[in-house]
Amino acid sequence: xxxxxxxxxxxxxxxxxxxxxxxxxxxxxxxxxxxxxxxxxxxxxxxxxxxxxxxxxxxxxxxxxxxxxxxxxxxxxxxxxxxxxxxxxxxxxxxxxxxxxxxxxxxxxxxxxxxxxxxxxxxxxxxxxxxxxxxxxxxxxxxxxxxxxxxxxxxxxxxxxxxxxxxxxxxxxxxxxxxxxxxxxxxxxxxxxxxxxxxxxxxxxxxxxxxxxxxxxxxxxxxxxxxxxxxxxxxxxxxxxxxxxxxxxxxxxxxxxxxxxxxxxxxxxxxxxxxxxxxxxxxxxxxxxxxxxxxxxxxxxxxxxxxxxxxxxxxxxxxxxxxxxxxxxxxx
Amino acid sequence: xxxxxxxxxxxxxxxxxxxxxxxxxxxxxxxxxxxxxxxxxxxxxxxxxxxxxxxxxxxxxxxxxxxxxxxxxxxxxxxxxxxxxxxxxxxxxxxxxxxxxxxxxxxxxxxxxxxxxxxxxxxxxxxxxxxxxxxxxxxxxxxxxxxxxxxxxxxxxxxxxxxxxxxxxxxxxxxxxxxxxxxxxxxxxxxxxxxxxxxxxxxxxxxxxxxxxxxxxxxxxxxxxxxxxxxxxxxxxxxxxxxxxxxxxxxxxxxxxxxxxxxxxxxxxxxxxxxxxxxxxxxxxxxxxxxxxxxxxxxxxxxxxxxxxxxxxxxxxxxxx
Ligand SMILES: Nc1ncnc2c1ncn2[C@@H]1O[C@H](COP(=O)(O)OP(=O)(O)O)[C@@H](O)[C@H]1O
Ligand code: SF4
Ligand SMILES: [Mg+2]
Numbered sequence: 001x002x003x004x005x006x007x008x009x010x011x012x013x014x015x016x017x018x019x020x021x022x023x024x025x026x027x028x029x030x031x032x033x034x035x036x037x038x039x040x041x042x043x044x045x046x047x048x049x050x051x052x053x054x055x056x057x058x059x060x061x062x063x064x065x066x067x068x069x070x071x072x073x074x075x076x077x078x079x080x081x082x083x084x085x086x087x088x089x090x091x092x093x094x095x096x097x098x099x100x101x102x103x104x105x106x107x108x109x110x111x112x113x114x115x116x117x118x119x120x121x122x123x124x125x126x127x128x129x130x131x132x133x134x135x136x137x138x139x140x141x142x143x144x145x146x147x148x149x150x151x152x153x154x155x156x157x158x159x160x161x162x163x164x165x166x167x168x169x170x171x172x173x174x175x176x177x178x179x180x181x182x183x184x185x186x187x188x189x190x191x192x193x194x195x196x197x198x199x200x201x202x203x204x205x206x207x208x209x210x211x212x213x214x215x216x217x218x219x220x221x222x223x224x225x226x227x228x229x230x231x232x233x234x235x236x237x238x239x240x241x242x243x244x245x246x247x248x249x250x251x252x253x254x255x256x257x258x259x260x261x262x263x264x265x266x267x268x269x270x271x272x273x274x275x276x277x278x279x280x281x282x283x284x285x286x287x288x289x290x291x292x293x294x295x296x297x298x299x300x301x302x303x304x305x306x307x308x309x310x311x312x313x314x315x316x317x318x319x320x321x322x323x324x325x326x327x328x329x330x331x332x
Numbered sequence: 333x334x335x336x337x338x339x340x341x342x343x344x345x346x347x348x349x350x351x352x353x354x355x356x357x358x359x360x361x362x363x364x365x366x367x368x369x370x371x372x373x374x375x376x377x378x379x380x381x382x383x384x385x386x387x388x389x390x391x392x393x394x395x396x397x398x399x400x401x402x403x404x405x406x407x408x409x410x411x412x413x414x415x416x417x418x419x420x421x422x423x424x425x426x427x428x429x430x431x432x433x434x435x436x437x438x439x440x441x442x443x444x445x446x447x448x449x450x451x452x453x454x455x456x457x458x459x460x461x462x463x464x465x466x467x468x469x470x471x472x473x474x475x476x477x478x479x480x481x482x483x484x485x486x487x488x489x490x491x492x493x494x495x496x497x498x499x500x501x502x503x504x505x506x507x508x509x510x511x512x513x514x515x516x517x518x519x520x521x522x523x524x525x526x527x528x529x530x531x532x533x534x535x536x537x538x539x540x541x542x543x544x545x546x547x548x549x550x551x552x553x554x555x556x557x558x559x560x561x562x563x564x565x566x567x568x569x570x571x572x573x574x575x576x577x578x579x580x581x582x583x584x585x586x587x588x589x590x591x592x593x594x595x596x597x598x599x600x601x602x603x604x605x606x607x608x609x610x611x612x613x614x615x616x617x618x619x620x621x622x623x624x625x626x627x628x629x630x631x632x633x634x635x636x637x638x639x640x641x642x643x644x645x646x647x648x649x650x651x652x653x
Contacts, residue, residue: 059556084562092559099557104550109572109648119558153649170558 002071005032006210007056007095007178012070014048014055018065023285025051027234030072030312033178038204038211040221040242042257043231046282049214053077053180055080057089057097074178093123096171100183103162106155112166115153130302138169141206142199161192164265168200175207184197197224201299222246227318228255233283233293238311240319250321254277292324300325304332308323333644337637341628344633345368351629352403356396365618369412397628403626409619418619420613422605422627426612428498429604433589435511435520436527437537441582443531445571446537452547453566461537467479479599486522493522496601525599527593531585538581542574549573576647583639589629 005082008275014026026048030180033039041049054060055067062144072079074095079087099105107115111209116138117131126134132151142165155163164184171179181200193332201224214220219249221242223230228245230238230253238251249255280297283289291309304324312322313331357363370382383389385592387398402409408418447467451460470478487495499519501510510516546552547570555569594606601607612620644650 057557059553088559088561091557092557097557099550101550105554107551107555107569107573107575109646110569118560122559132403170554213486301506 001071001073001078002076003032006035006074007033007074007106007164007212008071009052009056009132010071010073012052012055013068014051014060015068016065016163016238018129022126025065025234025285026055029227029234029236030070030120031239033210033212035177036208036210037179037227037326038201038206038213038221038225040218040225040228041212041214041231042216042218042221044257044278044282045216047215048234049231050182053097053182053212054179057091057095058082058084059091059300070084077283088239094118094175094176095178095180096174096176097180097182097195098164098167098171098184100186102160102167102187105167106163109152111152112158116151116166116170119170121248123174132175135169139166140175142166142169143201143268144169160188161196164188164192165199168196168203172203172207172209176209178212179204181210181215183216184213185220186217191219207290218257222261230257233288234285235293236320237294237322238320239312240316244301244316244319250260250315250319250326251323252300254323256297292322333641340637340640344637347633348629349624350623352400352626356399356626359618359622360368360392360395360607361472365412369392408626410621411617413612413615413617418623419627421620422608422623423434423506424508425603425605426604426627427509429593429606431511431521431591432527432597432604433521433586433593435524436589436593437531437582437586439524439529440531441578444535444582445539445575445578446493449543449566451536452536452538452543453562464540465531467536468623471537473529475526475530475595476599478529479523482522482526482598487584494519495522498575498603508545523596526599527596531582531589534583534585535578538578538602539574542577543570545624546570546573572646576643578642579646582637583635583642587635588646589634590631596622 009032010030012026012029013024016023016025025049029048031039031041041052046222049063051060054065056072056079058067060067067080070080074090079090082090098165106112112136113132116135117126117128120126120131120134122132124134131222136151137146139150144150144162144165150158155166157302160168168184171181179200184200185196185241188196199218200211211225213225215320217223218228225242228239229236230245230251232253238245238249240248245254248260249258260278278297283293283296288308289296291300292301292305293307293309298305301308302324310322310324310327312320313327314320333554349641363546366382366388369386370379374382380389387395391514395462404573406419408580410416411421423525447463451463452518454460454629486493497519498510499515499517500513501508501516502512508518525585543566552570557563560569581610593602593604594610597604597606598610605627608620609624612624
């Protein structure tokens with residue numbers, strides 16, 4: 001299969017088979033990522049962002065997780081069809097990922113150098129010694145002071161920000177084509193957040209890596225991403241270029257997200273505000289309402305919103321929205 | 333680290349002093365060694381003589397001080413029965429027990445960790461179910477029963493392993509080893525299996541529990557996301573973390589196996605310290621019993637310190653300073 005994009009996810013469906021029933025965490029998500037661009041994926045916690053990323057990486061816990069449908073096109077291959085063995089050649093080397101919790105994402109019993117070295121040894125066939133030197137270089141590139149000494153340190157000897165830098169160094173070690181960053185700054189202090197984003201974007205410029213930046217905070221990606229995909233309850237509800245999304249916001253959910261971006265400096269360091277502008281909470285995957293999944297929290301909910309689910313409607317170039325308000329009468 | 337070890341050694345010496353005091357008190361006030369030494373039918377005169385020769389007529393504190401003085405010089409007195417130096421008698425038996433316990437701990441460590449990993453990687457297969465059922469069996473049935481069942485099957489029924497003794501041994505310096513002869517290996521297998529049974533079962537369960545917890549950690553997801561093979565993820569990233577508690581428990585139980593292999597040694601007529609202890613208890617041979625207790629305490633203390641050092645080595649987050 002061919003795709004004009006670097007990565008193209010089409011109608012991805014991922015579910016978890018739990019005791020309470022089948023949780024359709026990702027329910028028909030489509031998006032694409034082009035070479036060298038930064039794509040933001042936003043949505044409240046629990047809307048399926050991480051599951052989407054794990055599906056692309058094929059590192060879902062199986063069971064209970066399962067990719068039930070859709071295609072993930074990368075380099076003319078459908079990643080959902082690859083064996084784990086074939087997938088391992090892509091994972092880490094060509095598509096890398098970093099996670100939310102720098103405190104727990106590094107293995108506590110191996111040195112930083114050992115853990116970064118693994119990437120070079122595995123994907124570049126380097127010797128242990130070469131890999132260690134390359135690791136020190138990477139630490140230098142993520143602006144960790146005294147990298148030659150740091151490679152011999154253990155994760156607990158580094159601060160949260162330093163650990164996340166080490167994670168970035170590890171992920172970008174083999175100059176992957178795609179970096180999936182899953183809430184890379186959420187667990188960090190506000191001041192450190194900006195530094196980490198800076199480092200990521202600078203390295204991205206050097207390596208030409210495309211970034212899929214996952215966050216629940218639109219503020220984090222406002223200045224950094226080219227396009228933004230908004231997710232709600234396992235589906236894409238709006239998609240647009242960043243400027244367009246901020247200036248011509250259409251979906252009531254996206255408006256809520258925008259309104260809840262804290263003004264710079266208004267939040268105390270380290271604490272996260274809840275989305276005060278959107279009333280109610282994300283419905284559990286077992287209680288998603290009929291029709292529009294957002295209707296119980298939506299100020300504009302109409303009769304049709306409870307009856308049928310809106311499709312994702314193209315409303316302009318590169319701008320799509322899933323809301324009855326923006327679907328013309330004749331299509332209803 | 334060095335200061336930590338020195339502190340632990342000092343603590344160990346205090347513990348040993350306490351143990352020796354307890355030994356002294358216990359044996360001065362329970363049973364009458366004179367009865368044992370002079371025989372049931374000795375005259376009053378003969379008894380007085382024995383009492384005097386062994387210094388049992390001196391005041392208690394004097395006896396205690398001379399006992400302690402002896403202990404400090406490694407002199408635990410002579411066996412009442414054989415009149416041979418008690419420490420020498422025990423040390424002669426030590427290699428047999430040490431080899432038995434080492435073999436047992438190797439068996440339980442290798443198979444305990446190995447099977448524990450199998451069970452956690454393929455949790456729902458028939459093999460894992462069998463292993464888990466077996467481990468429950470190993471934990472619940474007493475050591476002597478394991479021993480008797482093994483003897484019944486391997487020695488009596490299919491007759492491939494002998495049921496008693498140590499087989500041919502080779503003397504190397506002060507150490508008499510059975511691990512250099514085929515017959516020695518044949519003889520050690522059943523008792524070592526018996527002794528390892530409980531520990532093996534514990535280690536399977538400990539490894540499984542540790543693996544379960546570790547495999548759901550974030551850093552395992554990171555390791556997978558790097559493109560590492562499942563073998564590398566499990567055997568490097570997960571197992572190394574699981575090893576921290578497993579090695580600690582194994583090390584601690586090693587001391588216990590050495591010190592308390594009495595039951596197994598008795599079943600298999602293994603010529604080790606445990607067997608000697610049991611005979612000495614029947615004969616109220618107090619010097620041997622005291623020496624055994626002191627030696628057991630020494631071994632357990634030493635191993636505890638070694639385990640602490642190993643723990644710090646395995647767990648970079650721990651530094652004793
Ligand atoms: N291991 C799992 N077992 C069962 N359900 C899961 C599991 N992981 C995720 N889910 C479900 O998937 C939904 C989406 O999760 P996730 O993608 O992590 O959300 P987020 O957008 O915050 O990253 C969650 O609400 C949860 O119900
Ligand atoms: S479809 Fe209806 S309920 Fe859903 S967001 Fe649009 S207006 Fe609100
Ligand atoms: Mg998430």
